[in-house]
Amino acid sequence: MCLNQKCPEKRFFSYMTSKNSEMSGSSPFKMRLVHLDLKGAPPKVCYLSEIFPLFRALGANGVLIEYEDMFPYEGHLRLLRAKHAYSPSEIKEILHLATLNELEVIPLVQTFGHMEFVLKHEALAHLREVAHFPNTLNPHKEESLALVRAMIDQVMELHPGARWLHVGCDEVYYLGEGETSRQWLQQEPNSKAELCLSHMEAVASHVWARYPTTTPLMWDDMLRDIPEDQLSGSRVPQLVEPVLWDYGADLDLHGKALLVEKYRKSGFSWLWAASAFKGATGVNQSLTPIEHHLRNHLQWLQVAGSVPADTLRGIILTGWQRYDHFSVLCELLPVGIPSLAVCLQVLLHGDFAENVKARVENFLGISSLEEMSFRSEGAGSFPGSNILALVTQVSLHLCSSVDTLLERDRYVTGWFSPYHRRRKLIHPVMIEHIQPQALSLLARWSALAGELEAALQRVFYPDTVEEWLEENVHPSLRRLQALLQDLGEAARPRQDLGQDP
Numbered sequence: 001m002c003l004n005q006k007c008p009e010k011r012f013f014s015y016m017t018s019k020n021s022e023m024s025g026s027s028p029f030k031m032r033l034v035h036l037d038l039k040g041a042p043p044k045v046c047y048l049s050e051i052f053p054l055f056r057a058l059g060a061n062g063v064l065i066e067y068e069d070m071f072p073y074e075g076h077l078r079l080l081r082a083k084h085a086y087s088p089s090e091i092k093e094i095l096h097l098a099t100l101n102e103l104e105v106i107p108l109v110q111t112f113g114h115m116e117f118v119l120k121h122e123a124l125a126h127l128r129e130v131a132h133f134p135n136t137l138n139p140h141k142e143e144s145l146a147l148v149r150a151m152i153d154q155v156m157e158l159h160p161g162a163r164w165l166h167v168g169c170d171e172v173y174y175l176g177e178g179e180t181s182r183q184w185l186q187q188e189p190n191s192k193a194e195l196c197l198s199h200m201e202a203v204a205s206h207v208w209a210r211y212p213t214t215t216p217l218m219w220d221d222m223l224r225d226i227p228e229d230q231l232s233g234s235r236v237p238q239l240v241e242p243v244l245w246d247y248g249a250d251l252d253l254h255g256k257a258l259l260v261e262k263y264r265k266s267g268f269s270w271l272w273a274a275s276a277f278k279g280a281t282g283v284n285q286s287l288t289p290i291e292h293h294l295r296n297h298l299q300w301l302q303v304a305g306s307v308p309a310d311t312l313r314g315i316i317l318t319g320w321q322r323y324d325h326f327s328v329l330c331e332l333l334p335v336g337i338p339s340l341a342v343c344l345q346v347l348l349h350g351d352f353a354e355n356v357k358a359r360v361e362n363f364l365g366i367s368s369l370e371e372m373s374f375r376s377e378g379a380g381s382f383p384g385s386n387i388l389a390l391v392t393q394v395s396l397h398l399c400s401s402v403d404t405l406l407e408r409d410r411y412v413t414g415w416f417s418p419y420h421r422r423r424k425l426i427h428p429v430m431i432e433h434i435q436p437q438a439l440s441l442l443a444r445w446s447a448l449a450g451e452l453e454a455a456l457q458r459v460f461y462p463d464t465v466e467e468w469l470e471e472n473v474h475p476s477l478r479r480l481q482a483l484l485q486d487l488g489e490a491a492r493p494r495q496d497l498g499q500d501p
Helices: 008-015 019-023 045-058 075-080 088-100 122-127 142-157 179-185 192-210 228-233 253-266 290-306 333-349 354-364 385-408 410-415 418-423 428-459 462-472 474-491
Strands: 031-037 062-066 104-108 128-130 133-137 164-166 215-219 241-245 271-278 312-319
Touching (some): 031 271, 031 333, 045 088, 045 333, 122 142, 133 142, 142 164, 142 192, 179 192, 241 253, 241 312, 253 290, 271 290, 312 333, 385 462, 410 428, 418 474, 428 474
Parallel strands (some): 031 312, 164 215, 215 241, 271 312
Antiparallel strands (some): 128 133
């Protein structure tokens, strides 16, 4: 069961009363894609049916779906699937929902760096650039390229007619450090840049050869330091459209303009920008700092205004869910929705004036959105708003309330310190001061945790629910439970109290 039992068509039309005027904005970014990072906390398809209409109403006209291990790979690639990977029919349903809501879908397949979900498997570990690290694919092995081609082909089979395919290629850590690469680099005039460009060219050439109406997109960070003449001397500028990403609140505007100019002179016909609406301010961030992301988008608008009008095809609003395959979860998608709403509306209207703020509040069903804080006042009525409200309570108050009792309460620190707890010593009267507080706190947070678990289960799969609660809730509850257990043991009659503590 998902959040709303209404069919997607009805929910779609419920947003349309204010949609038409929103779409008439004069944004410099004609394509505005919301990034779904599925390598952590992938939402159930029924939640996407709830949230896609809101994406469109807020001003998005596409989604970039980074499937990672949520794609239903088949055959020899089946081992890449996560336990709760989408089925082929669910992929088709996602595409149907996107079409229904006028959202263009661009799939993303990592093909060079961030290959942990592939190279972590023993059967594929021999394709690592550096034997001990699963980050990067060895570009020298024909089997590596065959693997990437097979992944692309399976994804494209379920995305027929996609106008773009994002092939990743960001943060190719340790490139050139593998033994084969070291030997190759010793030969003149080989360079790390050439090694990088040759693999990018091979991947992009496969896309063009098999899918001539599909243009590869590629993160730009591995291209930034490659000299202009070396870029223009390769075929990469004719094969891909680079995506310039920067998630900071204070962009180097002049540097961005110079980078755009370099790429244009190198032969790239179109460029894209990439901002962030969540998942870019802390590896274990649980609440989204809206002000940071608002400033990031205002800065990107300045960049767009400083370059020729036919330069930037669109912008990808990234919403990272993990920093890499092995890291903890950062902000859940429902938690980031108010930030996404602010960012999309800023891109449409060019600023965040009071009338724009009012539009956001209306879309989200929030009485007062405070962009300077982590959260909005009131739960809101958007899909998943109850998760935002509960996560906010946990993130702002759970740990601090337990800390206050265990580390600052005078009865606990004075009469039931770690020294007392280890020896199960306590003045009996102090139990009456400490135990009721601990029981009340545990009951309050256990009830809220149960409510949050139920809310999370409606949107996410069981492994996500377990992980988020284990990381953010259970440690504090266990501290309270341990305190109560120690109190119970200390309260038992003892034959010989021995010496004073």
